[in-house]
Amino acid sequence: MQVINGTMNLKLQEGSHGIVVKNLYLSCDPYMRSRMTRVEGPNVFTSYSPGSPLTGFGVAKVLDSGHPNFKKGDLIWGTTSWEEYSLITVLEGLFKIEHTDVPLSYYTGILGMPGLTAYAGFYEVCSPKKGEYVFISAASGAVGQLVGQFAKLMGCYVVGSAGSKEKVDLLRNKFGFDEAFNYKEETDLVGALKRSVSSSLFLSVTWYFPEGIDIYFENVGGEMLDAVLLNMKDHGRISVCGQVSQYNILDQPEGVQNLMCLIYKRIHMKGFVVFDYYNIYPKFLDVMLPYIREGKIMYVEDIAEGLESGPAALVGLYSGRNVGKQVVLFARE
Structure with missing residues (x-):
């Protein structure tokens, strides 16, 4: 693929083993921020x-x-670039x-990547059991909304945190979480997670984890962790997903003070990256496609139109x- 006399030639050079694609949808994902900082030493991403x-995930x-x-004519998903056409080698x-x-x-x-991340992180890393108590931070995002629904399908009790009333309502009313709260309204997160409140003898009790959490799907870090x-x-x-x-x-990340809990509570805390689980993608599709077609799992997207809207959409993730899942619609087929 090259430009000749001001005209783009969308044919491969002879002998190339790559592909030329037209980008259709681009994915905004939180990990992209870390790629904007020069990282010394081994890293999953350059x-x-x-x-x-x-570069990032997209459909082309x-x-x-x-x-x-x-x-x-094939449609593909995977790593591509934020441009109209890409040469992928x-x-x-x-x-x-x-x-x-x-x-x-x-x-x-x-x-795609967020779905497989949710599936692998919950089922493969956490080894959940029916009836367990599950907490998910950033629960209305691309990964969190799926983890919560997986947990409900397993018969777990599920609570999520999010950053607005609209998102909390989504968790409760669309994704079927047992409870949810707005972390921005909480001055004591430790106390909030233990909460057990009843405003009336005749109303149901609002409770999160008075007896503790079995599984935490970590998307946030810092004070929440x-x-x-x-x-x-x-x-x-x-x-640990993100x-x-x-x-x-920009300076020193927030220190986590309670790591001794890992020892005396014998907690298993494991980080993972989705690439480690690409081999189970066919199995993942076999599970997910019926769930989607039968309406057993709901999914919310936030779609920005046009490549020019991409930077603002990406920046918006961090506030x-x-x-829901932030997507940039670049072109239709």
């Missing part, structure tokens, strides 16, 4: 290069292919989209402006 397009259509696994981690009876944008979310550690049950499990509260802290 830092972005100034002057080059951002193949225009030309030099690889036997892809042909012109690293094809590992690209997935061909075979099921188009669901929205294509779902492959940036519920059927510190509060959760004090509220974990013995032998509880924490799946720490969005820390990504924009919680989005409601």
